[in-house]
Amino acid sequence: MDKRLASAARAEVSEVLRQDRGRLLAALIHAVGDFDIAEEALSDALEAALVHWGRSGVPDNPKAWLLQVGRRRAIDRLRKAKRFRARASDITRMMEEDEAARSADADAIPDERLKLIFTCCHPALEEKSRVALTLRTVGGLSTREIARSFLDSEAAMGQRLSRAKAKIGAAGIPYAVPSRDQWDTRLQSVLIVIYLIFNEGWTASGGDAPIRDTLCSEAMFLARLMSKLAPAEPEIEALLSLMMLNWARRNARHSPGTGLVGLDEQDRSLWNGDHLDEGLSLLDMAVARGRPGPFQCQAAIQALHVVATKPDETDWAQILLLYDRLLTFHPTDVVRLNRAVALAETGALPEALASVDELAEGMEGYQPFHAARAEILRRSGHRKEALAALERAIDLSRSPDEQRWLADRQAALY
Structure with a gap:
């Protein structure tokens, strides 16, 4: 095997996995009607690509090549499956699609991701399973990354994913975008999925990159796609607003020399004005529709951060009220933790520390809990306890960039 060709093949397969895994897998699930077989077929195709491309070079359209090989x-x-007779008609259809693909436009890979998201978010599945399965199939996140998002063990999350895929097959859940009158039962789960994909890219729990641009771009693409499909839907607009207001700070969030840069330490001249304007405009449109929701609350909180010209001009009292409103939609420990941070910023340190400590039992394995508690302890004058909390936060962090940032804060206390 030619070493140069083999290296080019590995690079191209890696690029496809980063950029187009979700789209290819969605197309194969649409063709096969089975999550596991589609995933196995895509894996087979990627392995075949390493061999064939390493010998003959990367084809003109690698994605089309992978889709065709995956289908075959x-x-x-x-x-080879025991249920061959029951799937005979599917095999015939797939063979016809494969034949048609030979004469089709080489770039015409169907984008079935929105169908896949709604399939994964069907009400027949438990909400946690809906989110996890979509992150795995559309976002391409590993089981470990998904488990981290939910504070679960990797083994437990693997079992959850397997059960969810089995239930889709057993219940005959359709692979389709539902009619508009059925959206309300699934929309919130879909939006949570998209935001978690963005958040995983934004916090980059895996790999060396401080921000995984592909995941963030995937989430923003899906939000825009949904906005086109359902215009004037305030929670979709608010979700896109929330992501854009975060994305606007991308260039200031990480410094090559110092690593992660906290929001209150960022150079605001590096923020992208166009992205900020779009995010704020989207939030205005969403709020004007008069149908409040959790993503509007979160986008409004982020807006209050970015419109302040200096950190000490942030309207923390208003942010605290927004967290109170958000708790009516999502009464979770994560929201309560964020509310406690906002409470501390208003100067109510004893009340904030009490609120955080009430969450200790359920959030022992959650890194942001210990980081937030450390900061409140530091401000309250409890230096030793703050050092211990930071040590625990560092131990729980899986991001080298985040570990360095926490270590710097720890060093400042000595």
């Missing part, structure tokens, strides 16, 4: 590998797997 899926056909082979169905033929």
Whole structure:
């Protein structure tokens, strides 16, 4: 095997996995009607690509090549399965699609991701499973990354994903975008999925990059796609607003020399004005529709951060009220923790510390809890306890960039 070609093949497969795994997998699930077989077929196709491209070079359209090979590998797997007779019509259809693909536009890979999201977010599935399965299939996150998002063990999350895929097959859940009158039962789960994909990219729990641009871009693309499909939907507008207001700070959030830069320490001249304007405009549109929701609360909180010209001009009293409103939608420990931070920023340190300590039992394994508690302890004059909390936060962090940032804060206390 030519070393140069083999290196190019590995690079191209890596690029496809970063940029187009979700789109390819969605297309294969649409063709096969089975999550596991589609995932196995895509894996087969990627392995085949390393061999064939390493010998003959990367084809003109690698994504189309992978989709076609994946479809054929899926056909082979169905033929070998015990349920061959029951799937005979599917095999015939897939063979016809494969034949049609030969004469089709090489770039015409169907974008089935929105269908896949709604399938994963069907009401027949538990909400946590809906979010996790979509993160795995559309976002391409690993089981470990998803488990981290939910504060679960990797083994427990793996079992949850397997059960969710089995239930989709057993219940005959349709692979389709539902009609508009059915959206309300699934919309919030879909939006949570998209935001978690963005958040995983923004916090970059895995890999060396401080921000995983592909995941953030995937989430923003999906939010825009949904906005086109359902215009004038305030929570979709608010979700896109929230992501844009965060994305606007991308260039200031990480410094090559110092690593992660906290919001109150960022150079605001590096913030992207166009993104800020779009985010604020989207929030205005969402609020004007008169149908409040949790993403509007979160976007409004972020807006109050970015409109302040200096950190000490942030309207923390208003942010605290917004967290109170958000708790009516999502009475979770994470929201309570964020509210406690806002409470501390208003100067109510004893009340904030009491609120945080009430959450200790359920958030022992949650890194932001210990980081937030450390800061409140520091401001309250409890130096030793703050050092211990920071040590625990560092131990729980899986991001080298975040570990350095926490270590710097710890060093400042000595």
